[in-house]
Amino acid sequence: MTNLFGVVMLSGIYSLVTALVFVNLDAVDVAFTEAAVGAGLSTVLMLGTLVLTGKEEIKTTRKPWLPLIVCVATGVVLIYGTLDMPKYGDPNAPVHQHVAPRYIDDSEGEVGVPNIVTSVLASYRGFDTLGETTVVFTALIGVLILLTGLRKRDKNELTLEELEEQRKREKEL
Amino acid sequence: MMDRKPILRVTAKIFMPFILLFGLYVQIHGDFGPGGGFQAGVIFASSFILYALIYSLHDAKLVLSSVALEIMAAIGVLLFAGTGVVSFFYGENFLNYNALAHDPIHGQHYGILIIELGVGLTVFSAMTLIFYTFAGRGR
Amino acid sequence: MEALDFISPGLYNYWIVIFLMMAGFYIVIARGNLVKKLVGLNIFQTSVFLLYISMGKVQDATAPILGEGFDTFSNPLPHVLILTAIVVGIATTALGLSLVVRIREAYGTIEDKDLLELEDETS
Numbered sequence: 001m002t003n004l005f006g007v008v009m010l011s012g013i014y015s016l017v018t019a020l021v022f023v024n025l026d027a028v029d030v031a032f033t034e035a036a037v038g039a040g041l042s043t044v045l046m047l048g049t050l051v052l053t054g055k056e057e058i059k060t061t062r063k064p065w066l067p068l069i070v071c072v073a074t075g076v077v078l079i080y081g082t083l084d085m086p087k088y089g090d091p092n093a094p095v096h097q098h099v100a101p102r103y104i105d106d107s108e109g110e111v112g113v114p115n116i117v118t119s120v121l122a123s124y125r126g127f128d129t130l131g132e133t134t135v136v137f138t139a140l141i142g143v144l145i146l147l148t149g150l151r152k153r154d155k156n157e158l159t160l161e162e163l164e165e166q167r168k169r170e171k172e173l
Numbered sequence: 174m175m176d177r178k179p180i181l182r183v184t185a186k187i188f189m190p191f192i193l194l195f196g197l198y199v200q201i202h203g204d205f206g207p208g209g210g211f212q213a214g215v216i217f218a219s220s221f222i223l224y225a226l227i228y229s230l231h232d233a234k235l236v237l238s239s240v241a242l243e244i245m246a247a248i249g250v251l252l253f254a255g256t257g258v259v260s261f262f263y264g265e266n267f268l269n270y271n272a273l274a275h276d277p278i279h280g281q282h283y284g285i286l287i288i289e290l291g292v293g294l295t296v297f298s299a300m301t302l303i304f305y306t307f308a309g310r311g312r
Numbered sequence: 313m314e315a316l317d318f319i320s321p322g323l324y325n326y327w328i329v330i331f332l333m334m335a336g337f338y339i340v341i342a343r344g345n346l347v348k349k350l351v352g353l354n355i356f357q358t359s360v361f362l363l364y365i366s367m368g369k370v371q372d373a374t375a376p377i378l379g380e381g382f383d384t385f386s387n388p389l390p391h392v393l394i395l396t397a398i399v400v401g402i403a404t405t406a407l408g409l410s411l412v413v414r415i416r417e418a419y420g421t422i423e424d425k426d427l428l429e430l431e432d433e434t435s
Contacts, residue, residue, distance in 0.1 A: 004345065004347055004348065007347075007348060007351055008347075008351070011351045011354060011355070014355070014358070015354075015358070018358050018361070018362065021362065022361075022365055025365045025366055025368075025369045025386070026368075026369060026370075026373060026374060026375045026376070026385075026386040027365045027368070027375070027386070027390075027391045027394070028207040028375045028377075029207045029208070029209065029212070029391055029395050030361070030365060030391050030394050030395050030398065031207075032199075032207050032208065032212050033211055033212050033215070033395055033398045033399065034358075034361070034398055036212055036215040036216055036219065037215050037398050037399060037401075037402045038354075038358075038398070038402075040215070040219050041215060041218065041219060041222070041300055041304075041402055042354065042402050042405055044222055044226075044304065045303065045304065045307060045402075045405070045406055045409055046347065046350075046351070046409065048304070048307035048308055048409075049307065049347060049409045049412060049413060050347065052307075052310055052413050052416065053347065053412060053413060053416040053422050054416075054422075057343075057344075057345040057348060057423075058344075058345075058423050058426075060342075060343065060344050060425075062342070062344070062425075064342055067338055067341045067342035068338065068342070070341070071334045071337055071338045071341075072334070074334060074337070075330050075331070075333075075334040078330045078333075078334075079326075079327060079330055082323050082326040082327065082330070083323070085323060085326055086367075087322030087323065088322050088323070088324065088325045088366060088369065089322075089369050089370060089371035090322070090370075090371070091370045091371060091373075091384075093367070095367050095368065095387055095389075095390075096370060096387055099389060100387040100388060100389050103388055103389065104376070104385050104388065107378075108378055110277075110281070111278070111281045111285070112278040112281060112282060113204040113205075113281070113282070113285060114204065114205050114377055114378040114379065115203065115204055115205060115206060115207070115376070115377045115378075116376040116377065116378065116385065116388040117207075117209075117376055117377075117388050117391045117392055117395065118203050118204050118208075118209050118285065118289075119204075119281075119285070120388055120389065120392045121209065121392045121395065121396070122209075122284070122285040122288050122289060123270065123281055123284065123285060125392060126257070126268040126284075126288060127257075127267070127268055128392075128396070129253075129288070129292065129396060130253050130254060130257070130268070130288075132396040132399070132400055133249065133250055133253055133291070133292050133295050133296075134250060135400050135403065135404075136295055136296055136299050136399060136400060136403045137246055137247070137249075137250050137295055137299060139299070139303075139400075139403035139404055139406060139407045140246055140298075140299040140302060140303060140403070142407045142410070143302075143303050143306055143406055143407055143410045144243075144302070144306060146407075146410040146411060146413075146414055147306045147307070147310055147410050147413065147414070148306055148309075205377075206377065207375075207377070209395075211395060211396065211398075211399045214399075215399070296399060299403065300402075303403075303406045306410070307406075307409070307410070307413075310413065
């Protein structure tokens with residue numbers, strides 16, 4: 001598909017379907033976020049980029065065989081690796097043995113919030129969330145620097161044109 | 174451009190308060206049901222993006238200017254980190270909310286509400302401001 | 313590993329994740345358009361989200377919100393990690409998109425082949 005508009009729209013639909021899968025996997029909070037972010041915001045941002053960069057992709061003349069072989073080979077190796085993994089939905093899997101039971105059993109007495117995800121996010125792992133918030137803030141600063149530049153200067157500082165005019169005036173004098 | 178699309182304009186105007194109300198609900202009700210600062214921030218941002226798309230970027234900036242958003246993003250992070258620092262003064266660990274009220278459970282509740290507010294503020298202003306810069310670049 | 317084990321349905325979630333991951337990986341390495349590469353990265357990212365969430369699922373459990381009448385819950389820890397990862401993901405995607413916009417303004421193209429040619433001409 002060389003029409004990037006279609007690509008962006010399809011990726012939005014894909015995000016929405018992923019959100020439904022997350023609901024099915026009991027992750028309601030994650031599904032909520034994915035639906036709002038993936039299907040809403042990222043589609044809008046990508047469309048905003050397409051307005052600035054052009055909608056059509058130039059058809060590639062590249063041969064697809066080498067990347068295809070690399071992907072298939074990696075996939076086969078990864079599938080071989082999954083053969084030792086715990087089965088889907090297995091309550092005795094190693095993931096469920098260590099930290100999670102404590103959160104599920106004790107969070108009501110320690111934090112007192114019914115939504116365990118919120119209590120882990122904000123209280124048990126608050127430091128982690130602080131880091132994530134800072135990452136969002138830093139990304140914002142990065143976007144602002146890249147797209148609006150460092151235009152806001154000191155008010156007393158002269159712009160380039162003003163400097164040039166001043167120099168001209170000095171020459172005339 | 175959108176002057177000749179009355180259906181879109183009227184619908185957007187009707188929907189705006191409901192989206193904002195839903196955002197507030199998600200923000201404050203995050204302790205009891207699915208939701209929290211991250212989701213509420215994104216929902217709030219999407220309502221402003223809707224407004225800017227249907228009307229114009231200029232109109233959206235009249236409601237909430239980019240300078241105010243920059244300050245709000247910083248305030249969100251400061252609110253989060255500041256809550257952690259406050260617990261220092263009660264002799265607790267960083268981001269331990271037990272000391273914020275007379276008993277630990279209430280303290281945890283207040284702490285979670287405050288930091289979710291900080292997260293919501295930062296995510297909302299970051300997302301809206303990113304959209305503002307992308308949309309403002311074209312003209 | 314016995315043949316019967318190999319076709320057992322318990323590992324399908326991992327295989328779906330690997331399929332999505334490789335699809336995203338293929339887009340990133342085979343396509344030249346930078347916006348398309350970012351879409352591929354997004355698909356790759358979603359596959360990792362799916363891996364974490366599907367690992368946290370427990371049979372016959374419910375969403376991790378405490379309430380009357382429920383006693384088995386899915387693992388809340390992956391949900392927390394992925395919840396924050398999604399929002400950070402969109403923030404970093406926005407950063408990548410703004411880089412694409414700047415590249416387009418500086419070079420007039422966002423195809424990586426053309427970019428490499430322009431680089432060769434200038435150097």
